[in-house]
Amino acid sequence: MTEFEPTIVAFFCNWCTYTASDLAGTSRLSYPPNIKIIRMMCTGMVDPKYVIKALLEGADAVLISGCHPGDCHYINGNYKARRRVKLLKEMLKRFGLEEERLRLTWIGASDGLQLAETINTMVDQVKKLGPSEIKSTMVI
Amino acid sequence: MSTFSKLEVKDKDIVTSLQGFFKTLLESKKIDAFMVPWHLPMKEVVMPTLISDVEQLDKADPLAPSFPMNAAKIASRLTKKPAGQTIALVMRSCEIRAFIELIKLKQGSLDNTVLIGIDCLGAFDNRDYASFAKKEVSTVRFCDKILKDKSENIEGLNLAAACKVCEHPVPDNADIIIGLYGIDYQSELLLEAPTVKGEELLQALNLPKTSESASRQQAIKSLISDREAKRDKMFEETSLATSNIEKLSGYLASCVNCYNCRVACPVCYCRECVFVTDVFDHDSFQYLQWAKKKGRVKMPTDTDFFHLTRMAHISLACVGCGQCSNACPNDIPLTELFRTVSHHTQKAFEYEAGKNIEEPIPLSVFNDKEYEEVVGINKQSTE
Numbered sequence: 001m002t003e004f005e006p007t008i009v010a011f012f013c014n015w016c017t018y019t020a021s022d023l024a025g026t027s028r029l030s031y032p033p034n035i036k037i038i039r040m041m042c043t044g045m046v047d048p049k050y051v052i053k054a055l056l057e058g059a060d061a062v063l064i065s066g067c068h069p070g071d072c073h074y075i076n077g078n079y080k081a082r083r084r085v086k087l088l089k090e091m092l093k094r095f096g097l098e099e100e101r102l103r104l105t106w107i108g109a110s111d112g113l114q115l116a117e118t119i120n121t122m123v124d125q126v127k128k129l130g131p132s133e134i135k136s137t138m139v140i
Numbered sequence: 141m142s143t144f145s146k147l148e149v150k151d152k153d154i155v156t157s158l159q160g161f162f163k164t165l166l167e168s169k170k171i172d173a174f175m176v177p178w179h180l181p182m183k184e185v186v187m188p189t190l191i192s193d194v195e196q197l198d199k200a201d202p203l204a205p206s207f208p209m210n211a212a213k214i215a216s217r218l219t220k221k222p223a224g225q226t227i228a229l230v231m232r233s234c235e236i237r238a239f240i241e242l243i244k245l246k247q248g249s250l251d252n253t254v255l256i257g258i259d260c261l262g263a264f265d266n267r268d269y270a271s272f273a274k275k276e277v278s279t280v281r282f283c284d285k286i287l288k289d290k291s292e293n294i295e296g297l298n299l300a301a302a303c304k305v306c307e308h309p310v311p312d313n314a315d316i317i318i319g320l321y322g323i324d325y326q327s328e329l330l331l332e333a334p335t336v337k338g339e340e341l342l343q344a345l346n347l348p349k350t351s352e353s354a355s356r357q358q359a360i361k362s363l364i365s366d367r368e369a370k371r372d373k374m375f376e377e378t379s380l381a382t383s384n385i386e387k388l389s390g391y392l393a394s395c396v397n398c399y400n401c402r403v404a405c406p407v408c409y410c411r412e413c414v415f416v417t418d419v420f421d422h423d424s425f426q427y428l429q430w431a432k433k434k435g436r437v438k439m440p441t442d443t444d445f446f447h448l449t450r451m452a453h454i455s456l457a458c459v460g461c462g463q464c465s466n467a468c469p470n471d472i473p474l475t476e477l478f479r480t481v482s483h484h485t486q487k488a489f490e491y492e493a494g495k496n497i498e499e500p501i502p503l504s505v506f507n508d509k510e511y512e513e514v515v516g517i518n519k520q521s522t523e
């Protein structure tokens with residue numbers, strides 16, 4: 001049997017984490033191909049709907065990553081994102097979603113290494129959990 | 141500090157006494173119109189009605205166990221722009237709380253209003269109210285059943301599920317609260333004025349002063365703790381019935397995406413719901429693609445997605461009024477689901493919908509240092 005390879009949908013802020021992922025690429029830091037990156041202008045633009053939809057479509061996990069507190073290019077988009085993630089976590093855990101399947105991190109533009117580590121760790125964690133139950137369930 | 145006065149009840153008829161009270165207020169010219177549940181003349185149906193003619197108040201009946209819609213939506217429509225006239229809004233506890241949420245969302249205003257709340261005796265869902273109306277049981281008899289016999293089963297009919305677990309039988313945030321619990325309601329009603337606005341209105345009527353009795357406080361306390369126990373049991377059962385996505389899909393399986401629940405919900409505040417826009421108006425090719433990818437796709441699509449999105453939008457504002465269940469053509473127990481989730485999300489933000497008009501909506505504010513536990517990748521699900 002082949003090993004389970006999770007799919008992680010990642011919403012990265014253009015100004016920091018997305019740049020970090022570029023940097024990671026150019027500095028040949030490796031991170032697994034499990035991650036599907038969606039570039040956002042700011043984490044404040046990640047509508048809760050996007051997260052819910054990704055999970056319902058069978059993503060094994062969602063990662064939202066943006067600028068450190070104080071560094072958001074739109075001043076407070078990341079603070080809004082943090083409250084939304086708090087709400088989503090509270091809500092979705094009622095329906096069995098594990099902590100590891102929805103993550104929020106702050107990763108700056110020069111933190112290519114931290115990004116690679118974050119993705120590696122997250123992939124390991126989700127591998128341990130196994131596939132999202134939603135994949136094998138008839139979601140309506 | 142609240143002030144209290146007494147309203148005399150003649151012939152044990154609280155309905156006529158309430159009408160009399162409203163009439164005096166309207167005649168005083170301090171109020172230009174009443175929004176109050178009113179018996180329609182052509183059919184046994186009670187609807188929120190805007191009344192400016194004193195005589196029309198003869199059919200006002202805010203205690204009728206009918207609850208066809210949450211009138212916070214009407215209150216919002218009546219107060220969004222200043223009309224320069226004072227409207228008395230007679231609403232149930234959950235309607236006032238929903239109205240407070242709408243005001244915070246800038247979809248209503250307390251200016252030129254007087255909020256009148258009455259101890260809520262509960263109501264039937266639409267279907268049961270229609271059966272109740274056929275039995276020709278008077279509202280006074282209904283009140284006796286609830287207040288004297290302490291029964292929730294009236295002529296074989298049960299109060300709506302939302303009402304049975306409601307821990308807010310006495311309205312908060314009203315200018316005048318009409319008290320029924322824990323008093324000799326057959327001979328007098330309690331008029332409480334928690335605000336300056338309410339106090340001024342009542343003062344002008346020269347009613348006898350009184351105070352809130354210990355027996356009333358006790359009656360309210362024990363009713364609330366009763367309801368909380370039932371509520372917690374409901375939370376437990378609902379959590380169990382929806383503890384994973386597969387079960388949630390089962391819970392919602394008979395949904396046909398009519399979106400009546402969101403139309404009925406007083407705090408579903410978006411002026412245009414994304415679920416009725418082009419975003420969800422897919423081409424047939426798209427549906428066929430999805431069917432091909434998964435082998436089958438249930439139509440209409442995105443049912444779970446709709447409910448979870450609605451939950452993300454309004455769980456912090458849900459007041460547990462029960463109108464979502466009342467509106468569902470397929471009898472899905474939506475109120476139980478939304479209340480259960482809302483209870484937890486509101487607790488997470490230390491927020492209670494409709495409680496305090498000064499308290500900002502959780503998603504409308506933020507701080508630089510807060511909720512740091514949701515940031516990072518170290519927290520484990522087993523913790």
Ligand code: SF4
Pocket residue numbers: 404405406407408454457458459460461462463464465474475478479
């Ligand atoms: S979700 Fe249901 S119970 Fe909650 S406020 Fe809306 S209609 Fe009322």
Ligand code: SF4
Pocket residue numbers: 394395396397398399400401402467468469470471472474
């Ligand atoms: S009212 Fe009932 S059937 Fe209609 S969308 Fe809501 S849950 Fe579905």
Ligand code: FES
Pocket residue numbers: 013014015016041042043044066067071072073074075076077078
């Ligand atoms: S610009 Fe990066 S999080 Fe707002």
